[in-house]
Amino acid sequence: MRLSHHETRRPAPRSLTIPPYLPPGRRLDKLESNPELDTLRSYIAFALEKASCQQVGLCDLLDDELQLILSHVAEANGSPKQLLALSAVSTRFRKLVRQPGVWQTLDMSAHASFLTDRLLLSIVRDDGAFANVQRVCLAGCNRLTDSAVCRLLDVCGENLECLELSDCTLISTSTIEHAARVCRSRKDGKSCLVFLDLAGCSNVDTLDALRLTETNFEALREIRLMGTSRLNGRVPQDEFVELARELEARRARWRDRIGRRREDAVRRAEADDSPADVGNTMTAEDMMNMIDPSGSCIDCACGDAARGEEIEPWILEGRENVPAWVTTCCIQPALCVVDLPRRVKHWKTKLDIWEEGTAPIAACDHAMVMQGNMNDPGHQHQLNLLPGCGHVLCVDCEQRSRVHMVRRHLDNEYVYPCPLCGMDMPNPGGFEITLNP
DSSP, rough: OOOTTTTHHHHHHOOOOOOOOTTTTGGGGGGGOHHHHHHHHHHHHHHHHHHOOOOOOHHHOOHHHHHHHHHHHHHHHSSHHHHHGGTOOOOOHHHHHHHHHHHEEEEEEGTTTTOHHHHHHHHSSSSSTTTTTOOOOOOOOOTHHHHHHHHHHHHHTTSOOOOTTTTTOOOOOHHHHHHHHHSSSSTOOOOOEEEEEETTTSSHHHHHHHHHHTTTOOOOOOOTTTTGGGGEEEEHHHHHHHHHHHHHHHHHHHHHHHHHHHHHHHHHHHTTOHHHTTEEEEOHHHHHHHHHHTBSSSSSSOOOGGGTTTOOOOGSSOSSSHHHHHHHHOOOOOOOOOOOOHHHHHHHHHHHHHHHSSOOOOOOOOHHHHHOOTTTTOOOOEEOOOHHHHHOOEEHHHHGGGGBBBBBBTTSSOOOOOOOTEEOOOOOOOOOEEEOO
């Protein structure tokens, strides 16, 4: 039959090709076993098992369970960037991320190069999300100012235990004064701050920070002050001597408190007829040397004993006949300033040697002449004491000596050797003591 030009020939339907191991109309479980059929059976069984299981996702968890998971995520990552990004997932996650139970630590040091006041305030809002934060790390955030940090302390100061502000060069003493006011518990009005890092904060006055810690931070155990105003750059001699005297006076107050504590304990022992404690020869000075042999503390270094707890066993290890007043000392927590007292004492000794003229520490001719003629108006040069070796150089000779910089083996930085002893001088802009004319 001939087709017209309007009609088309339809192709014949193709028959389905049935594998030889699967005859039509037969069940799989009735067929004889072979490798290909066994594989198909196992796959079908797996698919049916998965289809019958009830899948549980994040959306099926309770809010408390999700908050616990998110809190571990925040602690593991260190940076809040990834956790804050979850706010874009859904409305539920946006609310969960801003819950106080999620945040225990706020560490912005990984974003120090571009963290500004505006960015920090956009993270820390007035919704109470960071009310339970116990550790704040802003190390190296040299673009932050007092206003942003004070606003952060207003939000999380009540439970704050650790505050790291190292190398925040724009932070001033006003931030520490604000922390002394707001970092207090609402229950007893006492501060919970245990660790305070101000290293490299050149605008924070070292002396003011020490005085604030004595009167406002009852639980403070360690403070880092290297690089603050009186330990950074060229510091006038009078300011440095004032700092050294304050450190010595504070340690003397500690010694007096321990002495009074011992006298009270002896009187109580006499009233209770306890001759063992009365006859002990340990003095307050012996206790100081026993607990703080390195001289790194400027307050009572009794550790947890200051909170009414027993003193640590390792402190009394190997010592016999320790009186009861030592193990029950309840004065105040230890304030460890690492190696600051030792260094300040060393530099103060060098200053005394210079003023007494008992040793040749002048490293240039101008300093040698001025050491014996400090009051001679014809020999007036600005002199600086090098903290490393303790030698004295005038400014002009120090600049000429820095021309001979060297780079030691496997070291990527240049050093500036002292012209008299060869020890490293501070880097340009480093800590030096400017002597009085």
